[in-house]
Amino acid sequence: MKIVILSQNPNLYSTKRLIEAGEKKGHTMQVIDHSKCDLIIEKKKPGLIYQGKEITDVDGVIPRIGASITFYGTAVVRQFEMMKVFSAVESQALVRSRDKLRSLQILSRAGLGLPKTVFSNYSKNVGAIIEKAGGAPVVIKLLEGTQGLGVVLADNQNSAESILEAFNGLQARVIVQEFIKEAMGADIRVFVVDGVVVGAMKRQGKEGEFRSNLHRGGSADIIQLSDEEENAALKAAKAMGLGVAGVDLLQSARGPLILEVNSSPGLEGIEAATGKDIAGRIIKYIERNAD
Ligand SMILES: Nc1ncnc2c1ncn2[C@@H]1O[C@H](COP(=O)(O)OP(=O)(O)OP(=O)(O)O)[C@@H](O)[C@H]1O
Ligand SMILES: [Mg+2]
Numbered sequence: 001m002k003i004v005i006l007s008q009n010p011n012l013y014s015t016k017r018l019i020e021a022g023e024k025k026g027h028t029m030q031v032i033d034h035s036k037c038d039l040i041i042e043k044k045k046p047g048l049i050y051q052g053k054e055i056t057d058v059d060g061v062i063p064r065i066g067a068s069i070t071f072y073g074t075a076v077v078r079q080f081e082m083m084k085v086f087s088a089v090e091s092q093a094l095v096r097s098r099d100k101l102r103s104l105q106i107l108s109r110a111g112l113g114l115p116k117t118v119f120s121n122y123s124k125n126v127g128a129i130i131e132k133a134g135g136a137p138v139v140i141k142l143l144e145g146t147q148g149l150g151v152v153l154a155d156n157q158n159s160a161e162s163i164l165e166a167f168n169g170l171q172a173r174v175i176v177q178e179f180i181k182e183a184m185g186a187d188i189r190v191f192v193v194d195g196v197v198v199g200a201m202k203r204q205g206k207e208g209e210f211r212s213n214l215h216r217g218g219s220a221d222i223i224q225l226s227d228e229e230e231n232a233a234l235k236a237a238k239a240m241g242l243g244v245a246g247v248d249l250l251q252s253a254r255g256p257l258i259l260e261v262n263s264s265p266g267l268e269g270i271e272a273a274t275g276k277d278i279a280g281r282i283i284k285y286i287e288r289n290a291d
């Protein structure tokens, strides 16, 4: 099979592992930088040009689209879909997953546990917004943040109000969320491929840090999920329509709460923590669907 990886950097761990896993199974792997593709749209003849050549006869595509290039990246994925190429992540699901607010609305409709969250259109009445989220301490998050940047813990009502006012003044869109204290600075990343959990790790923030992101200095260990956690993660991936998903959840007193569902989850942390060949599972998913 010919499998394309959409990635802006062939030297990233995830990209390299996918190439390796695909080649090991005898596939032809090609890395295409989606930011450098031209799309040709005409009646019933969608085409794609990369480095001056028309890309044809592709069987499957694995999108690894960075958050800063969601618009163009998803257009490229959509073009492959129009060319009848199977994508490990559907373009629609990718767009959906990039909007924290829309994602929470979808997860809520699916009946999943979530930290109580409030979103408002730069409301002047910041006190009331914080109250609606259950009162301080609250977590305030930039809608378009990633890797834990733009996620702030406000300990008390006063600081919560001034943080919210500051973001509002900058016209930065944020959500205000109930702080889940029992999580104790840890979260769980569940890697789902094709409706099956293929790996799970617990990430613990460094000393004195409530954010568990590995990019913020957190550490990861393999974890055995409870049935409830496993079911929540599978349901979340399904509700988002993602064939490949990194579901983040918090362990709370009222059970697992979904934080977010990532559509280009990194492979390095999860393969290191679990010792599993997760890249190989993604290739298998393509094989099963591409013909
Ligand atoms: N409501 C909350 N209660 C307790 N801890 C939280 C809460 N929200 C976030 N955290 C902690 O902060 C971390 C970062 O939050 P979140 O995942 O929402 O941000 P992000 O910037 O989108 O990160 P990512 O890189 O995973 O996309 C979480 O992994 C979790 O450890
Ligand atoms: Mg995120």
Ligand SMILES: [Mg+2]
Binding pocket: 148, 248, 259, 260
């Ligand atoms: Mg996260």
